[in-house]
Amino acid sequence: MRDLEDIFEAGLAESEAGRPVAMALVAGVEGSAYRHAGARMLVRSGGAAEGAVSGGCLENELVRAGAGVAATGEAQLMTYDMRTDEDAFWGSGSGCAGLVRVLVHRPEPEILRGVLDELRAGRTVCLATVVDPGKSGIPAGSQAFGTPSGGGEEGPMGEKAAGYPALADLWNVLPWPEDGRRAVYGRVETPSGDMAVLVERLTPAPVILILGAGHDAPAMADLARTAGFRVLVADHRPGYAAASRFPSADHVFAVAPEKAPDSLFTPNTYVVVMTHQLEWDARWLKRLLVADVPYIGLLGPRDRARRLLAQFSDWTGSPLPPAEKWEHRLYNPVGLDLGGEGPGPVALSAVAQIAAVANGRDPQHLSARWGALQVGAP
Known part of the structure; x- marks a missing residue:
C-alpha cells in the first residue's frame, strides 16, 4: 500500500496548493490485466503523472483525460477492451486479454487527508467510490470512507445521498473475495435506484x-x-x-x-x-x-x-x-x-x-505455479 499512500500524499499536496488533480482509478477488470481494481494514477494539472494503471498502454490517453477532469471536476468512466488478438485499436499489443474500466475523477482533499490519517494511525480503511451513479443521483467519483467496523467518518458521498446505506452496511453488501484481493466492484441499491460502487480495503503499508x-x-x-x-x-x-x-x-x-x-x-x-x-x-x-x-x-x-x-x-x-x-x-x-x-x-x-x-507466501518460481496470479495473501 506504500504506492497508494505516496499518490494520496502527492494529490493532497497539490490540492492544498490550489492546483486541482485527477485520479485515474481501475474500477473493474474482466480477464487478465497488468493491474487490478484499486490501482491508481495521479494526474497533475500540468499533465505530469504519478503511478500507473497498466503496463504503459493506457497512461497517455488517461493523462489527457485527467487534465480535463482536473479542470472541470466532471468524472469520466473509460472502458478499454483488449481481449482481441489484434489489439489494433489501442495499438499497444499488450496481450493482456482483458477488459479494464478506469474511472477518472477529481478527489476531494478531505477524503485524501482522512484516508491518510487513518492509515498513518495504523488503521484499516474502507473506501467506497461511486463508479456508475445509475439513477442514484450521486455523482460518479463521489467517495466515502470509514473503518471496516463502521466507525470513522463519511465523506461527500454520505452527505449527498439521503438514505444511503451506512458505510458498515456497504462493507457487507458486496460479496468480499476470499483470494486476497483488496477491492470489489458491484452494484448496490439506493432509494433512487442502484449504482455501481468500488469498495476497497486499504491497509497501512507494512x-x-x-x-x-x-x-x-x-x-x-x-x-x-x-x-x-x-x-x-x-x-x-x-x-x-x-x-x-x-x-x-x-x-x-x-x-x-x-x-x-x-x-x-x-x-x-x-x-x-x-x-x-x-x-x-x-x-x-x-x-x-x-x-x-x-x-x-x-x-x-x-x-x-x-x-x-x-x-x-x-x-x-x-x-x-x-x-x-x-x-x-x-x-x-x-x-x-x-x-x-x-x-x-x-x-x-x-x-x-x-x-x-x-503476504503469507511460500516463495517459488511463478513459472511453476498454476492458476491466476493473486494480489496479497492467498
Missing part, C-alpha cells in the same frame, strides 16, 4: 525496521522503499543514524535499544537486526523477542547467532525468553537463497523474504 545503520543499511532501506514498505532506521550511534545517509527512509532514529519507543514494534513491523556487533544485536533482541513483531531477521551466519543466543544473558543481563515465544519469528540467516554477495544482493534476498512472510 514497515521494515532496520536496526543498525552501517555501510550496508542504505541498500536495504532503498530496496525496502522500492518494494512498497515504509522504512525506519535506528542506530545507537548518532553519526551513523543520519537522515542524509538514508534519503529513502521515512524516519531515522539515533537511539539505544533500551530507549527505543514501544511504538516501533508493532504487528505490522518486520525487523532486520544488522548492527554487526554482538552486544548491540543482543540488546536489540532483548526488546524484539518479547515484542509483537511477526519477523525478526538476524543478519549473519548460524554460528554467530548460536553464540549470541548462548551468551544472551552476558550481553543483556537478562535470561533468554522461552523459545516458544520467538523461535518461529526469528529468521537466521536472513533472506532467500538467491545467490550473490554484497549489500545489494543481501538486501534483495532479505526484502524478498520479508515480502513473502508479509
Whole structure:
C-alpha cells in the first residue's frame, strides 16, 4: 500500500496548493490485466503523472483525460477492451486479454487527508467510490470512507445521498473475495435506484525496521522503499543514524535499544537486526523477542547467532525468553537463497523474504505455479 499512500500524499499536496488533480482509478477488470481494481494514477494539472494503471498502454490517453477532469471536476468512466488478438485499436499489443474500466475523477482533499490519517494511525480503511451513479443521483467519483467496523467518518458521498446505506452496511453488501484481493466492484441499491460502487480495503503499508545503520543499511532501506514498505532506521550511534545517509527512509532514529519507543514494534513491523556487533544485536533482541513483531531477521551466519543466543544473558543481563515465544519469528540467516554477495544482493534476498512472510507466501518460481496470479495473501 506504500504506492497508494505516496499518490494520496502527492494529490493532497497539490490540492492544498490550489492546483486541482485527477485520479485515474481501475474500477473493474474482466480477464487478465497488468493491474487490478484499486490501482491508481495521479494526474497533475500540468499533465505530469504519478503511478500507473497498466503496463504503459493506457497512461497517455488517461493523462489527457485527467487534465480535463482536473479542470472541470466532471468524472469520466473509460472502458478499454483488449481481449482481441489484434489489439489494433489501442495499438499497444499488450496481450493482456482483458477488459479494464478506469474511472477518472477529481478527489476531494478531505477524503485524501482522512484516508491518510487513518492509515498513518495504523488503521484499516474502507473506501467506497461511486463508479456508475445509475439513477442514484450521486455523482460518479463521489467517495466515502470509514473503518471496516463502521466507525470513522463519511465523506461527500454520505452527505449527498439521503438514505444511503451506512458505510458498515456497504462493507457487507458486496460479496468480499476470499483470494486476497483488496477491492470489489458491484452494484448496490439506493432509494433512487442502484449504482455501481468500488469498495476497497486499504491497509497501512507494512514497515521494515532496520536496526543498525552501517555501510550496508542504505541498500536495504532503498530496496525496502522500492518494494512498497515504509522504512525506519535506528542506530545507537548518532553519526551513523543520519537522515542524509538514508534519503529513502521515512524516519531515522539515533537511539539505544533500551530507549527505543514501544511504538516501533508493532504487528505490522518486520525487523532486520544488522548492527554487526554482538552486544548491540543482543540488546536489540532483548526488546524484539518479547515484542509483537511477526519477523525478526538476524543478519549473519548460524554460528554467530548460536553464540549470541548462548551468551544472551552476558550481553543483556537478562535470561533468554522461552523459545516458544520467538523461535518461529526469528529468521537466521536472513533472506532467500538467491545467490550473490554484497549489500545489494543481501538486501534483495532479505526484502524478498520479508515480502513473502508479509503476504503469507511460500516463495517459488511463478513459472511453476498454476492458476491466476493473486494480489496479497492467498
